[in-house]
Amino acid sequence: MEVQLQIKMNEKLFLRNPEHSELGKKIILHSINLIYKTGFESFTFKKLAEEIGTTEAGIYRYFENKHKLLVYLTAWYWGWVEYQINYHNNNIKDPTVKLKRVIKILATTVQDDKQTSYINESLLHQIIITEGSKAYLTKQVGEDNKQHFFKPYKDLCAVIGNIISECNPKYKYPKSLASTIIEIAHIQNFFMQHLPSLTDFGKTKEESDIIDFLNDLVFTSLKKG
């Protein structure tokens, strides 16, 4: 049986739903490849159009601008991560086990998921590490937030915050700790790759070290006392 996984996307992120056409899917597929290759700053719709073999105007029929496309990709990614977490924590009762799995999922470079044909999760994960925060570190963050562009991120954060509260109902900062885990999983990964002296993982460059660090950080904080 082949199952296709669909993440429900905010309609305001696009002008035309890229999931509903071949060109749309190509835009998603190739934008991930191209942003991965060139970085978000030098990524343009013109280059993307050339890569796909369509025209600039063709892309603009789907996305207003490259910022919206980045927000779309990050929203999709966080929705997908939340799905992964719910899937892997299904039927697990012990909140500590759940939180450990969350940390592992957040800090691990994923395999390409065959359930989503036109999205390479492995590349997308790398993009989110480097470019993800640029989706909200803008002057428009307030307006974008009003349009619920960051809902998937917030939902994920709420899910993790709830698991934290299950681990220790008296812990005072479940939401801040949740967003801290998410951000630090990515930042430490970026530092490990590019500025290793900012981490303790410069020699090994192993994701498992980041997981160990986060587990230590989180579970000593949550020890009831």
Next chain:
Amino acid sequence: MEVQLQIKMNEKLFLRNPEHSELGKKIILHSINLIYKTGFESFTFKKLAEEIGTTEAGIYRYFENKHKLLVYLTAWYWGWVEYQINYHNNNIKDPTVKLKRVIKILATTVQDDKQTSYINESLLHQIIITEGSKAYLTKQVGEDNKQHFFKPYKDLCAVIGNIISECNPKYKYPKSLASTIIEIAHIQNFFMQHLPSLTDFGKTKEESDIIDFLNDLVFTSLKKG
């Protein structure tokens, strides 16, 4: 007695030293104002030139492009923060007290420092919260790093890492914890201001809450056990 504080800057960050001329100082002063007002994405040298009352070409004689200018501002900022930390921790012996002060300095919006006439530290602090990570979240991070553009950030991280190791010599992740404190102090501040549901400080919006959170996170992790 009036003392002027000078942060020694990497010469490769500029074409002409902005500290050595009136126009140069104006470029720094007004770039902070303008980036604060419009955000880094819509900040251009043309707008900056208009604000100052000079020409675009005039700015280009000092900085190759706006990325270098941003790296310059962040490098200056981290150098200044390290100076603040050394100044406030002078003669303190207890590493726990030192680390508490570090956290406070990192998480507190500073007053404009009169020792630096043409830099508004308060605005600069806000800029670094929103734009600071864009200095290294680029494709060129490797080359920029080779030219030592991030040395002030790394030095600061090393200083904090050493204090952490003084607090608990057996703690396994002093550098990662140091970079985590630095990043989270800013990220939680940004979230508190713009995406409060990602934090536990949405109601109060007090920096002191971020300090409490960081103290809790750091000192439970460093408890010897």
Next chain:
DNA sequence: ATCCAATAATAGTATTACTATCTTATAAAA
């Protein structure tokens, strides 16, 4: 056969991110 939506083809504009050149003001060196 016709209608409609998606796409392709083409053109055009304002702004951005520069580079180049020439002139003027000024201040130190000869």
Next chain:
DNA sequence: TTTTATAAGATAGTAATACTATTATTGGAT
């Protein structure tokens, strides 16, 4: 005092970016 170097101002120009608009073509549903 004259020369000369340096910073800054004035002006122009270019390639790329970030769009918008219009018209034509195609392929599938009714």
